[in-house]
Amino acid sequence: MITEKIKTLKKQSKMTAHDLSEKSGIPLPTIHKLLSGETKNPKYDTLKAVVAAMDYQLQLEPIQTEGTDHYSDQEIQMMVLYRQLSADGQFLFAENLAQFIAYEQERIPKQPAQPTRELPLYLLPASAGVGSYLDSDQYEFRPFPVSAAPASAKYAVRITGDSMEPAFFNGDIVFVEPVADLNEGDVGIIVINSEGYIKQYRDQQFISFNPKYPPILPKAYDSVRIAGRVLSKYHQTQ
Structure with missing residues (x-):
């Protein structure tokens, strides 16, 4: 879980919760809730700021697929939001996304293949x-x-x-x-x-x-x- 990863990074960086709050700009109570696991679905911006305060970059698994580079920040943020949906919400999201892709493919004219x-x-x-x-x-x-x-x-x-x-x-x-x-x-x-x-x-x-x-x-x-x-x-x- 992301909370366990942050606790591990905090231990490695030898920073206190107060240090994290001061350097990241995140309120100390929010830091305590994050580290204790009380916050189940932390905001992406909060996670990113806390991790950056420890001189790391936020990377959520999976960050790579074969033959591709790291996901962009926007793609990672979309994954975070998707994981906060219920099972029904995820189903509706996937269904609507498939319809949108089909609409885009019909609307955008296909480019002829170049010789x-x-x-x-x-x-x-x-x-x-x-x-x-x-x-x-x-x-x-x-x-x-x-x-x-x-x-x-x-x-x-x-x-x-x-x-x-x-x-x-x-x-x-x-x-x-x-x-x-x-x-x-x-x-x-x-x-x-x-x-x-x-x-x-x-x-x-x-x-x-x-x-x-x-x-x-x-x-x-x-x-x-x-x-x-x-x-x-x-x-x-x-």
């Missing part, structure tokens, strides 16, 4: 080996909207790390045109000693946009190959 084309999607860093675009077999074919993928793009790469922030973030997908050389200022996919990187080519160096990473200046004995020029970034809403 797509499949491209190999690689993951950086890539290991050398089998002689494909990034010398890696770590890829999957994925469909992309034709309107989003440049015609000259032959593969896509999912970026890892933060070295190219704020232009490219961890998890971003970029479209790549295979080329043997980069022009000054181009952003490219480079394989150095069997490791794949996304970097900007400038002054005969490979530059990170994030200033905490120094430029890469390959040594004479390094194996360097340009795998392609980055054409654009794929936006998931496209």
